Amino acid sequence: MSYQMLVVLSFVLFVIGMIGVAMRRNLIIVLVSLELMLNAVNILFISASRYLHTLDGQIFVIMVITIAAAETAIALALVVKVFKMAGMVKIDDLKKLKW
């Protein structure tokens, strides 16, 4: 496996996640696609870390995982809020959270 193959794999996975974010209306599936995009970036960091033989990429992946965990907690709290207000989770229901 060459470095380019890993970069292409990571790009393909990122684009699949991006299509999910752009096209789905279900809020949960949009969040899942967002996690998948972050995961694709993690693959790119790890392969660069292996190629350059430094540990900096792996440290970065730890930070990305931390941010992703915090972001998921906040986003799922928003989902709970939207569900209590609208009874359904569509992207368009986020408008109802306006104060």
Add this chain to the structure above:
Amino acid sequence: MISHVLFAATAVLLILTYIYAVVAGSPVYSALSMGAAFFLTSFLFVLLGAPFLAAVQVIIYVGAMLIMFLFIIMMFNLNKEPAAPVQYKASTVVSYLLIMLVLVVSFFMARGVMKMPSGFTVVGFGSAENIGFNLLRNYVLPFELASFILLVGVFGAITFVKKRNRV
């Protein structure tokens, strides 16, 4: 040679699980497919010489994040598909795809084939010991900031779901 076969199989399975997670009709199937993708990613991490991060990936993503998703889905019975039709923004997606394609192709043209270091790396390259040393010696400030961001995330999530009149 064996690592090439393992890498190809993992890559194909990863792309399939990603596509299923995006096109699945029900959020439960989508979340479970995301869990499968995270397991495959951790396998890829082992192949790439990052055993500690493979363990972290399984523990945090599969052990915490996937369970959070499934908990929310099942607690509120979100399995129903929203009535609104899928709104295609085909031009947006196609422009994203073209930008990505240009980036990847230019990356291919710019350099020759960049071989990865073959076989397994030196002993303890991605081990917990090395990562811990690097994290606490060179990256102390991001480490502390990450703990602070987790704290803010906890408080933010609690504040969101509280009743309005008590905030």
